[in-house]
Each structure stands twice: as structure tokens, then as C-alpha cells.
Amino acid sequence: MKSNSISRRSLLKGMGALGMLKGLESIFPSYAWTSMPNATIQTPEISGNVINLTIAETPFRVDNLNATAMTVNGTVPGPLIRLQEGQNVTLKVTNHLKEASSIHWHGILLPPGMDGVPGVSFAGIEPGTTFVYQFPVKQSGTYWYHSHSGGQEQSGVYAPMIIDPIEPDPIQYDREYVVMLSDWSFESAKQMIAKLKKQSDYFNYQQRTLGEFFMDLKQKGWSATFDNYLAWAQMRMDPTDLGDVTSHAYTYLMNGLSPATNWTGIFNPGERVRLRFIQVGVMTFQDVRIPGLKMTVVQADGQNVQPIEVDEFRIGPAETYDVIVEPTEEHAYTIFAETMDRSGYARGTLAPHPGMSAAVPQRRPRPLRTMDDMGMDMSGMQMNNMEANAEHKSMHKHGMDMKIENPKLPSVEHHIPGMHDMEQMSVQVNRSEIPGSTPVKHGPDDHGT
Structure with missing residues (x-):
């Protein structure tokens, strides 16, 4: 009897563990469970010319704490959608929430009415209704989709989208x-x-401490330290x-x-x-x-x-x-x-x-x-106030002649009363000041042409 009891207890524990595993599996998409044996996971993605998505509330668990998430097809993140450049896709999105929702296809080239931004490109998806998105897929790459309604994205309405290129992928x-x-x-x-x-x-909860203040006093001195703290306080900001x-x-x-x-x-x-x-x-x-x-x-x-x-x-x-x-x-x-x-x-x-x-x-x-x-x-x-005032008076007294040169415009000379000493003013356009910065070399950006 004892051995049977232990066996039964072990069996019940095993069934409980399997049940918990299946429960977790239902909360997370299959691509989140890549370490699990293939027999325990479902198809890792959805694809095709017609795709059905459902937005709803779903129980969610983070570090043994229970919550309620807003999900796409019952998981956080939602399902990976895999498309092919050049196809035409129809995505039917049904809203089972108690509030209006939406899906925005982030970074995707779309007809205006398919962008999924309530109040801009469409009215949104009311509770209990379905909105049908239809568009040609004109690009490839790694993208994602998410709700553009209220705080629904933070609550779980987001998911990845991969579009495979129509030509062989140059990335091996x-x-x-x-x-x-x-x-x-x-x-x-x-x-x-x-x-x-x-x-x-x-x-x-990481603001500067009293210890850091005294360390600044030791390293920078009273004047520099107080100037720094005062400058941040005047901006009502914190470093x-x-x-x-x-x-x-x-x-x-x-x-x-x-x-x-x-x-x-x-x-x-x-x-x-x-x-x-x-x-x-x-x-x-x-x-x-x-x-x-x-x-x-x-x-x-x-x-x-x-x-x-x-x-x-x-x-x-x-x-x-x-x-x-x-x-x-x-x-x-x-x-x-x-x-x-x-x-x-x-x-x-x-x-x-x-x-x-x-x-x-x-x-x-x-x-x-x-x-x-x-x-x-x-x-x-x-510059102290005296130097600033002196500079201002000098400019006001003498005046300035400005000559604006632009290769696309005729040469134009301007005279501003009270500003004669500066013969020419050059206007510089700021560029990136990141050390060693260089132009980014992108791949072709001719999608849809």
C-alpha cells in the first residue's frame, strides 16, 4: 500500500507539473519555448494570405505573480506573423476587449486606411467587431505589430512580424x-x-545621495558643485x-x-x-x-x-x-x-x-x-555681465554688413543698421558630434518601385 501510495502521489505530482507546463505554454507563444522538446511546442509562426487575429484579456503570470494581460491570440507576445515580399495579405482582427482596440503594422508600407492608428487612418476596432486589413507586401525585413489604442501595447498587445525577401536573402x-x-x-x-x-x-529610485554630494564637493569644490546642482534644479530635472x-x-x-x-x-x-x-x-x-x-x-x-x-x-x-x-x-x-x-x-x-x-x-x-x-x-x-554688455554695446554702435552666399541663390548683400564691424556671417549647420561618426550605409530603399 505504501509503495502504491507513493506511486500515486508521484503520478499526481507529475500530472500537476504537466498541467502547469501546459498552462504556461498557453500563455507564451511557441517561439518563446525554443528550449522545450519539439513535441511540446506548437507551430512557431502563422503565415498565409488570410490570417485571423483576436485581441482579448488573458490571465498572465510573471515571477509567480498573477495578472491579466491584453493578448493577441491568447499569448504575450502575440504570434509571429511570417509573410513573403510580393504577396497580398488579408488580416482579420477581432476585438474581444471591453474597449476599442487597433493593430498598427509598425514600419510597413501601407495604403492610408490600413495603417491602424485610431483617429488618423481609421476609427478603431469597437468591442465585438472585426476589422479587415488588406495590403500588398512591398518590403522585407524584421518588423512588429502592436495596438495603437491607450495603454494596450504595454499590457501585451504586441508581436513580431518577419517578411522574407522575394530575392535570395544576402544574409547567410x-x-x-x-x-x-x-x-x-x-x-x-x-x-x-x-x-x-x-x-x-x-x-x-536612483537619485543622487548625500554621500555623492560630499564626494562632488571633494572632487570639484564648492562653487562647481553648487552651480551644477542649481542648474539641474532650475531646469526641474535630475541627472x-x-x-x-x-x-x-x-x-x-x-x-x-x-x-x-x-x-x-x-x-x-x-x-x-x-x-x-x-x-x-x-x-x-x-x-x-x-x-x-x-x-x-x-x-x-x-x-x-x-x-x-x-x-x-x-x-x-x-x-x-x-x-x-x-x-x-x-x-x-x-x-x-x-x-x-x-x-x-x-x-x-x-x-x-x-x-x-x-x-x-x-x-x-x-x-x-x-x-x-x-x-x-x-x-x-x-562671460560675465560686464563683458556681455560691452560686446552688445559694441555691436549696436558700429553695425554689421551681412553677405549671404548660397550657390542656389543669387548673391545678396544686406546691411543691418548698427552692425558694420562684421564683414560676413557664416551660418553653420550642426552635424553629429559623436566621435568617429560616419554616414550609415543602408541597403536599397526602393520598395514598391
Whole structure:
């Protein structure tokens, strides 16, 4: 009897575990479960000329906490839609929410009425109704789709879209994964916006401390320290406020999974793996790196670019980057997407076998913004009032002759009374001041021609 009881208990536990697994599987799309045996996952994408999508509320679970998400076809993120450049597609979107909804096809070339922005290109999708999107697919690349209604995107209405090129893809790879980065909060978007309107740094728990103040006094002296603190106070801003909302309110997800859940993509050593990064966070910028692996950026926002090898790249809301990695060792690598304010991160794993993981990097120290970061030219503030007044009086007394030369316009000379001493004024157009910046070489952008 005892052995039968243990066997029965083990059986019940096993059934419970399977039930929980199936429950989780129903919440997350199949491409989020790449580490699971093939027998336990469904088709990883939907495609074809006619696609049906449903927006509804669905129970959602993050780190053992229950919530309700707004989902596309019952998952967060929604299903991966895979299209072919040159096809005509019909997407039927049914709204089962209690409020109006929409789907916007981000970055897609569309007829005006198919863009999916309520109040701009259409009226929205009322509860209990279906809207039919129809358009020719005129481009290729990595894109995504999401709700453009209220705070529904933050609540889970987002998903990836891949459009395969009509010509052979110039980017060679052996396997690919979508890596969708998002921010999840148990607070509604309306609640968060209300708090930010009352206090812009409401979610900033990384403000400068008294210890940092005394350190600044020691390193910079009284005058420079007080000038700096006063300048930020006069702007009603904070040099530590790098993101409106931090990890105090957000859990950062990778393909709908928290860092603790650890999304995993499988590879065979020596393969070229294409990672299609899509940042769908509402207001989160992340610095992405894979310790131990170089990344070669091959596409940005759906456009092929001249390949460039990087150790790390920054990705912001609505951006996409495709990178190639070539893991050669028989061990796991951590995909680490650290928030710009260093308050949190999303994390996943590339591994040769399911169940493996690698060390998770320590978060780096929180940076401080400077006046240069804010576009403030402080050099002009070095002139004291007497010098400024003297300069002003000199210009007013003598006057200036201005000669504007433009190769596209006839030569024109102007005389401004009171300004004679300056014979010519040249107007300079500011260019990027990023050290070593060069023009971006994009792939062809002649879609639809």
C-alpha cells in the first residue's frame, strides 16, 4: 500500500507539473519555448494570405505573480506573423476587449486606411467587431505589430512580424530567433502616467545621495558643485533621471519571459545564428551584449546595412536590429539587455542543450547625465555681465554688413543698421558630434518601385 501510495502521489505530482507546463505554454507563444522538446511546442509562426487575429484579456503570470494581460491570440507576445515580399495579405482582427482596440503594422508600407492608428487612418476596432486589413507586401525585413489604442501595447498587445525577401536573402545564417524585449508592469498605463504628471521622477529610485554630494564637493569644490546642482534644479530635472519608469515598476521581459524564467535558444557549435532583436518597450532603452560573443549587425529597422561587428549596441522603443553570432564553444552564453539607467535587465540564454545557463553579468554603475547630454552649451555662460554688455554695446554702435552666399541663390548683400564691424556671417549647420561618426550605409530603399 505504501509503495502504491507513493506511486500515486508521484503520478499526481507529475500530472500537476504537466498541467502547469501546459498552462504556461498557453500563455507564451511557441517561439518563446525554443528550449522545450519539439513535441511540446506548437507551430512557431502563422503565415498565409488570410490570417485571423483576436485581441482579448488573458490571465498572465510573471515571477509567480498573477495578472491579466491584453493578448493577441491568447499569448504575450502575440504570434509571429511570417509573410513573403510580393504577396497580398488579408488580416482579420477581432476585438474581444471591453474597449476599442487597433493593430498598427509598425514600419510597413501601407495604403492610408490600413495603417491602424485610431483617429488618423481609421476609427478603431469597437468591442465585438472585426476589422479587415488588406495590403500588398512591398518590403522585407524584421518588423512588429502592436495596438495603437491607450495603454494596450504595454499590457501585451504586441508581436513580431518577419517578411522574407522575394530575392535570395544576402544574409547567410543557419538558424534564427526572434528576441523581443518588452517592459511589463502590474500597474496600468493610466496609473503610471497620472503619477508621472504629478511628479516626473516618481519612479526614479536612483537619485543622487548625500554621500555623492560630499564626494562632488571633494572632487570639484564648492562653487562647481553648487552651480551644477542649481542648474539641474532650475531646469526641474535630475541627472539620474535616464528613464521615466524604472525597474521599480517594470519587469523586463525577453519573449514574454522574465530574467528568472530564462528564455533559451538552442544552437549547434559553429552555426551562424541570426538574432532578430525587437524592442517593444514603452519607454525603455537597453544596452545589449552577449559576453563571450561578438555580434555582427546586418539589419536595422528592416533595412539591410553594411555589416559591422560590435560588442554591444543600444536599442530603443520600436527599433529592430538583426545580428549574426557564431558560437563555437560547447557552452551557454547569456543574452544581456541592460536598461540604460542600469536599474534592471532582460536576460536569456543561447545554449547547445536545453536547461543550460551562463553567468549573468553584474549591472554596471548608474551613469549621470551632463549638460552636454542635454544639449546645453555651458561655454557661453562663462562671460560675465560686464563683458556681455560691452560686446552688445559694441555691436549696436558700429553695425554689421551681412553677405549671404548660397550657390542656389543669387548673391545678396544686406546691411543691418548698427552692425558694420562684421564683414560676413557664416551660418553653420550642426552635424553629429559623436566621435568617429560616419554616414550609415543602408541597403536599397526602393520598395514598391
